[in-house]
Amino acid sequence: MSELTKLPRAARAFVSFVALLRANGFAIAPEQTTAFLAAIGLLGPRAPEDIRKAGLATLAPPPERRATYDRLFRIHFLGGEELRDDESEDDEVVRLQEEGRGDDEPPLADQANESGAMAVRAEALAERRLMPGGTDDALRRLAREAERRLPRRRGHRRMRARRGPWADLRRTLREAARNDGEVMRLGRLKRRERPRKMLLLIDVSGSMKARSEDNLRLAHTLVQAAPNIEVFTFGTRLTRVTRALRLKRREQALAAVAHLVSDWDGGTRIGDALQAFLAVPRFSSYARGAAVAILSDGLERGDLAALRDAVAKLSRRAWHLSWLTPLAAGPGFVPQTEALIAVSRFVDDMVDGGSSAAVVAHVLSLGQKGRAA
Known part of the structure; x- marks a missing residue:
């Protein structure tokens, strides 16, 4: 509740x-x-x-x-x-949609971006039916390897270890009592590893129409496979869809997401949406110390200054910030759009987001980037 x-x-x-x-x-x-x-x-x-x-x-x-x-x-x-x-x-207003309030929004768009071939600024409210689709090899790999390959962090609690920076005096003394007071071996302790928080910010605007459904299927698989995952969608509005994606059956989860999100295939105002995310303390706390992935082509139609400021703030809060764009499909990718050029110095990775296999490969590689840091 x-x-x-x-x-x-x-x-x-x-x-x-x-x-x-x-x-x-x-x-x-x-x-x-x-x-x-x-x-x-x-x-x-x-x-x-x-x-x-x-x-x-x-x-x-x-x-x-x-x-x-x-x-x-x-x-x-x-x-x-x-x-x-x-x-x-006011075109500058980005509305926040909490889960469970999607039924208050107008059901249909007056103007729809049917092709998704270009980024627009104007808001268009629309319903969309998401099909569960099949479980491809990339999603199966994510479900199978997520638990051991997703990024982890060192917790505050300590555990027994063969080697570690702290002496386990309690265990050492207990073993010494069984050996007539003689210390045979000094027990060691190390800090436990815990799953690191992850945050997915998924672009559902018209220019990302071809990837929206696949990205949400991937997000559902990730939410099911690991704890501490938060998922938001954005276009002209910011919508938290984590609770819907926690439904185990994919068709039910995607149907709930389709009901919640009302800015499908509409305008692209990434900076305003990220500013709205950061303005809510409860939401911005999800990014603190987290592995953050923004799945967007970066075809911004809003204020570039707002986008640059929001990504800079997000980068300072996050442990690692990745931007996955379908435009980075080839090797040696160099940002060409104004938005991607503006944010490139604030992100840790700007990599291929044009297929589920590419996104899964990058997400699973995050565990090797300063593991347990």
């Missing part, structure tokens, strides 16, 4: 509005959320304008972002239907 569903039904819309603000870069402390809910209770609001003013008083959006606050308020509480004639919906 998610944290949102544990709340009283009447409070969920207000708490999810705060999450939406955080996802779009508003700094809001937990105490402000509590004050916002208390203000709603005191006002007993009779109109949406009362709620908007309560948010202005307690959540304190900066004056220069007041217009964005108002747009997000209308999107969340009014469905975006009450924009003034001289305004259009």
Whole structure:
């Protein structure tokens, strides 16, 4: 059960509005959320304008972002239907979708990117049916080798070892007591190894249409094979799909993902989506010390400065940051697009992401990059 569903039904819309603000870069402390809910209770609001003013008083959006606050308020509480004639919906807003809230979104796109041949900026909401497909050799290899080849880290607990930096005095003294007080061998300890966190950020925009389904099948196999895996999709929105991918049967998991994600085959705003990810503390914590893989062609249509800043921050949080793009299919790949050139100095690897076999090979190789570091 998610944290949102544990709340009283009447409070969920207000708490999810705060999450939406955080996802779009508003700094809001937990105490402000509590004050916002208390203000709603005191006002007993009779109109949406009362709620908007309560948010202005307690959540304190900066004056220069007041217009964005108002747009997000209308999107969340009014469905975006009450924009003034001289305004259009803010293209800079990347909406956050929590799992379990996909049914609140419009089901069909007004404009669909049928071919997926080019990257666009505009948002297009669409449903998509994901087929389970067969289990190819690459996915079978991932399921078979993930446990022993995925990256690991040294834990804080210690375990017995033939060789190690610490003396196991308890075991040494116990054995000495059985040998009339004579120490025959000094026991040693070393730190346990634990699976390292992994984070997959999967591009589902129109330009990645040919790879989206295969990447999600791979993500399902990875989630089933190892713990500590988090998966998000992004295009013009950021959607956490980890819980859906934990369903054991692939057809059920992919059907749940298809229901959750509403920005299939739409615009490409990678920087805004990553900024939204970093703006939510709970989400950004998934990247800390993790092996992070971004599966995207990097055909960005948004602000390059936002993309560069987001990837730089993600790189500082991550243990290892990989960018897997179908454009890197050949040997000696050199980034050519503006977005990939902008982020290349912040990523540890920029490698081929054009096939499941290539992605699996790279993911399994991560365990050798500073194993147990």
